Amino acid sequence: MAAAKKRKLLFTVLFLAYLVLLVYFLFFSEKFGRTGSNETYQYNLVIFQEIRRFVRYREIIGTTGFLLNIFGNVVAFMPFGFFLPAIFGRAQKLFLVVSESFLFSMCVEVTQLLTRRGSFDVDDLLLNTTGGLLGYLSFITIRFFYRKVYGIVTKRTKRKG
Numbered sequence: 001m002a003a004a005k006k007r008k009l010l011f012t013v014l015f016l017a018y019l020v021l022l023v024y025f026l027f028f029s030e031k032f033g034r035t036g037s038n039e040t041y042q043y044n045l046v047i048f049q050e051i052r053r054f055v056r057y058r059e060i061i062g063t064t065g066f067l068l069n070i071f072g073n074v075v076a077f078m079p080f081g082f083f084l085p086a087i088f089g090r091a092q093k094l095f096l097v098v099s100e101s102f103l104f105s106m107c108v109e110v111t112q113l114l115t116r117r118g119s120f121d122v123d124d125l126l127l128n129t130t131g132g133l134l135g136y137l138s139f140i141t142i143r144f145f146y147r148k149v150y151g152i153v154t155k156r157t158k159r160k161g
Contacts, residue, residue: 008086008087011083011087012087014079015079015083015086015087018079018080018083026108026112027112041113041116041119043120043121044119044120044123045122046122047122048126049123050069050121050124051070051126051127054069054070055070070127073123073124073127073128073131074127074128074130074131074134076128077101077105077128077129077131077132077135078131078132078134078135078138079135080100080101080104080132081097081098081101081132081134081136081138081139082136082139083135084097084100084101084132084136085097085136085139085140086139094133097132097133097136098129098133100132101128101129101131101132101133101135101136102125102128102129102132104128104132105124105129105132106125108124108128109121109125
């Protein structure tokens with residue numbers, strides 16, 4: 001099996017494992033209060049409302065709660081933005097990865113709304129999509145240096161000589 005096919009298979013397996021873990025933490029993790037339906041379901045449709053609240057009350061919420069909510073949403077979606085272009089060659093465009101990150105995040109938020117596990121929050125859409133963007137930028141950066149180190153020439157980067 002060629003190195004590129006092995007790498008793609010590895011990325012596919014890692015992506016599937018990531019998706020399983022993400023679904024667990026978003027819908028089933030007791031640590032994040034995902035075990036039962038809330039009788040009084042909360043949701044946020046005002047952009048930056050929850051982000052401002054977490055910043056304003058970070059000392060009451062605690063460092064862990066603050067970091068989990070703000071940075072956890074970003075970090076949780078970075079693998080999505082990284083693996084998408086790594087696995088699917090056609091998904092190596094910025095707009096496509098950001099759009100797919102947003103749509104995937106929207107599916108998660110709507111599922112949370114319908115199942116009442118977690119809460120629908122437009123700020124999460126923003127933070128998750130930002131995570132997808134940062135994952136994509138990580139992919140582009142790593143690919144650039146990988147190609148530099150191994151001297152890989154592509155159609156776009158043909159050397160003049």
